[in-house]
Amino acid sequence: MSFLSVDLHSKTYPNSVCAAQDLRFAAKQGEFIAIVGPSGTGKSTLLNLIAGLDTDFAGTISYPPQTTLSFMFQEPRLLPWLSVADNIRLVLDAPQHCHDSARLARMDTLLQQLGLQDFRDSFPNQLSGGMKRRAALVRAFVTQPQLLLMDEPFQSLDEPTAQDLRQVLLKLWAESQPTVLFVTHSLNEALLLADRVLFLSPRPAKVILDYRVPLPRPRPQATSGLQSLQAELLHEFPALLSGLLTPPTFSQPHSP
Amino acid sequence: MNTNHRYVRVLVLGGFLLAWQLLAVLLASRSLPSPLAVLDTLWQQLVNGELLFHLGVTLLRVMVSFTLAMLVGVAIGILMGSRKAWDNVLDVLLILGLNIPALVTIILCYIWLGLGETAAVLAVALNKIPMVIVTLREGARAVDHDLLQVAQVYRLTRWQTFRSVYLPQLYPYLFGAARNGLSLIWKIVLVVELLGRSNGVGFQLGNYFHFFDIKGILAYTLAFALIVLALEALLLRPLERHLNRWRS
Numbered sequence: 001m002s003f004l005s006v007d008l009h010s011k012t013y014p015n016s017v018c019a020a021q022d023l024r025f026a027a028k029q030g031e032f033i034a035i036v037g038p039s040g041t042g043k044s045t046l047l048n049l050i051a052g053l054d055t056d057f058a059g060t061i062s063y064p065p066q067t068t069l070s071f072m073f074q075e076p077r078l079l080p081w082l083s084v085a086d087n088i089r090l091v092l093d094a095p096q097h098c099h100d101s102a103r104l105a106r107m108d109t110l111l112q113q114l115g116l117q118d119f120r121d122s123f124p125n126q127l128s129g130g131m132k133r134r135a136a137l138v139r140a141f142v143t144q145p146q147l148l149l150m151d152e153p154f155q156s157l158d159e160p161t162a163q164d165l166r167q168v169l170l171k172l173w174a175e176s177q178p179t180v181l182f183v184t185h186s187l188n189e190a191l192l193l194a195d196r197v198l199f200l201s202p203r204p205a206k207v208i209l210d211y212r213v214p215l216p217r218p219r220p221q222a223t224s225g226l227q228s229l230q231a232e233l234l235h236e237f238p239a240l241l242s243g244l245l246t247p248p249t250f251s252q253p254h255s256p
Numbered sequence: 257m258n259t260n261h262r263y264v265r266v267l268v269l270g271g272f273l274l275a276w277q278l279l280a281v282l283l284a285s286r287s288l289p290s291p292l293a294v295l296d297t298l299w300q301q302l303v304n305g306e307l308l309f310h311l312g313v314t315l316l317r318v319m320v321s322f323t324l325a326m327l328v329g330v331a332i333g334i335l336m337g338s339r340k341a342w343d344n345v346l347d348v349l350l351i352l353g354l355n356i357p358a359l360v361t362i363i364l365c366y367i368w369l370g371l372g373e374t375a376a377v378l379a380v381a382l383n384k385i386p387m388v389i390v391t392l393r394e395g396a397r398a399v400d401h402d403l404l405q406v407a408q409v410y411r412l413t414r415w416q417t418f419r420s421v422y423l424p425q426l427y428p429y430l431f432g433a434a435r436n437g438l439s440l441i442w443k444i445v446l447v448v449e450l451l452g453r454s455n456g457v458g459f460q461l462g463n464y465f466h467f468f469d470i471k472g473i474l475a476y477t478l479a480f481a482l483i484v485l486a487l488e489a490l491l492l493r494p495l496e497r498h499l500n501r502w503r504s
Contacts, residue, residue: 051409071409077402081424081502090420091410123502143410 002026003179004050004147009059010204011045019045020057021204029146030177034190037200038243043183046205047071047149050181063147068096070145070178072153076132078124084135085111085120088142097143110138114168130161134168141172148178152185166193170218187233187241191226192219201243208243289471298475306460311479314457317373317445321380322437328381329388329433334426336389337396353386358444362451371452380444387440388433395429427499435492442480 008023019042027033035043048054050061051071078087085107092103111117114134124132133153140148154162170193173180184190190197191213199209211233215225233240273291280290289297301307336343336350362379369375399422407417449458457476464472 053405053408069409071406073402073406075402077406079403079406079421079424081499082420090412090416093416094411095413096411125502125504139410 003029003031004061004063004181006046006050006061007059008046008049008057008061011042011049011057011059013045018204021206023200023206025198025207025210027179027181029179032173032180032182032193032195034182034184034194034197035200036184036187036190036197036241037205038202038241039185041200041202041205041243043200043205044074044151047151047181047183050147051149067147068143068145069147069149070140070143072136072140072148072150074152074155076124076136078132078135078139080124083121083123084116084127084138087124087135088139091139091143094143103142106144107138107142110142114138129157130165133157133161133165137165137168137172141176144176145178148173148180150180150182152183154189162189169193174217185241187230188226191215191229191233199240199243209237209240287470289474294471294474294478297471298478301472301475302479307476307479310455310457310460310476311483313455314445314449315483317377317380317449317456318438318441321377321384321445322441324377324381325384325388325437325441326434329385330392330426330430332385333389333392334396337393338399343393350386350389353382354390358383358447362444362448366452373453376445376448376453379448380441383444384437384441387436391429391433391436392426395426399425424499431492431496438484438487442484 004027006023006025008020010018010022011020012018023046025033035046037043045054049057051069078084079090082090088107088111089104092098092100092107097103108117111120114137116131116134116138119127119131119135124135127135136153140150154165157165166189180194182190182193187197194213197209197211197213198207199211200206201208213229215229219226237244276291280288280293298307332346336346361382365375365379365382369378403421403425404417407421412421445456446458446461449456450462453459457480461473461476464470464476
């Protein structure tokens with residue numbers, strides 16, 4: 001039984017460019033799915049459609065109606081005039097959550113867990129990029145979402161910080177097991193984080209490969225399995241990241 | 257840095273008064289009383305004259321028409337800045353409103369509504385509203401839609417979105433409109449009082465004008481200036497600093 005099912009017949013931008021056509025996939029509850037594709041193929045658009053930020057498309061996107069949804073954008077998008085704690089309190093005061101008496105305790109725990117307890121009264125402008133991402137992570141997880149959409153959230157961070165945050169994310173995900181859609185252009189990041197990786201074609205986007213990551217968890221950052229898996233995938237489909245499935249003629253695709 | 261700023265303010269003000277005093281002494285003319293003489297008149301008016309009464313009446317008119325102008329102007333400005341259709345419909349009226357001379361509005365209000373308090377306050381507000389609209393329309397056009405998406409995704413109520421996400425983006429524009437507004441409204445209120453009220457600073461200035469009482473005129477002006485400076489220093493600037501503390 002799938003939790004989220006996306007059946008996108010077509011999505012056309014106002015300038016009549018076709019962003020996606022016959023893009024279909026489903027996600028089980030608690031599954032971590034990475035979406036990889038060439039830039040400009042409408043990965044962000046896909047997340048916006050699922051979040052309901054953009055309702056202009058043909059097809060159906062369905063998940064249970066009472067689903068709590070969180071979205072981590074490319075930029076942290078904290079409200080600059082609210083302190084870290086107030087940013088998080090704001091989403092907790094939404095009608096969906098304001099009757100949950102454990103919400104503030106949960107916020108405190110998360111702030112503590114992510115090392116933000118000393119920054120709860122700081123304004124976002126006073127935080128480093130990594131700290132802002134952490135605050136955005138707290139905001140995303142504090143509502144205990146069933147569906148979490150992430151749009152290249154660790155882009156434009158230095159690699160050690162990004163690695164740190166990936167581990168934080170995995171830990172938070174393991175604790176509450178939301179269904180995650182994680183858009184990235186880094187195959188390495190996708191293989192490290194996800195249960196499944198969906199590879200998209202260039203515009204109009206569709207799924208060209210639905211790949212189950214055969215690595216056990218936990219996966220340390222520098223695991224050799226990760227490197228060899230990435231090499232293997234790219235060997236099999238050299239143009240995969242540009243959205244093309246053209247297996248080299250000299251090697252046969254794996255048969256089951 | 258901040259104390260430096262304060263020094264500069266005091267220094268400029270002091271220099272201005274000194275220049276005035278020197279000029280008054282040099283000219284020794286009835287048309288230019290010295291600041292000390294004006295201060296003396298101000299004190300006498302304050303103690304046994306009607307200054308406080310007239311000042312109070314004027315201040316009340318300023319407050320009412322300012323509030324009215326801000327409320328209406330902010331609402332229409334946001335509407336025009338966020339809805340293209342409304343912008344198209346109201347733009348012509350806005351341009352007319354911006355350019356009709358204050359005096360015309362005042363006279364028409366008095367003729368149509370009678371020489372009463374309603375007409376006075378309405379005339380002042382009508383003169384101010386178009387400027388508030390223009391400023392707030394700019395603000396509403398510059399609102400960051402990325403942040404509104406955050407509000408939408410996390411399902412904030414309309415009120416939460418307005419109060420915590422939308423309105424803070426308009427603060428600089430609100431302050432701009434308020435400052436401009438006060439300065440314009442002071443000016444227009446006096447004209448309105450001169451033309452059709454029997455109390456208020458404008459009415460008093462009219463009286464002094466009849467008798468060429470320059471000391472009286474300058475005393476009232478000084479009282480006014482002091483109030484403006486106090487409002488800025490005690491209300492507007494601290495409030496602005498509080499709301500902008502996240503920018504540091």
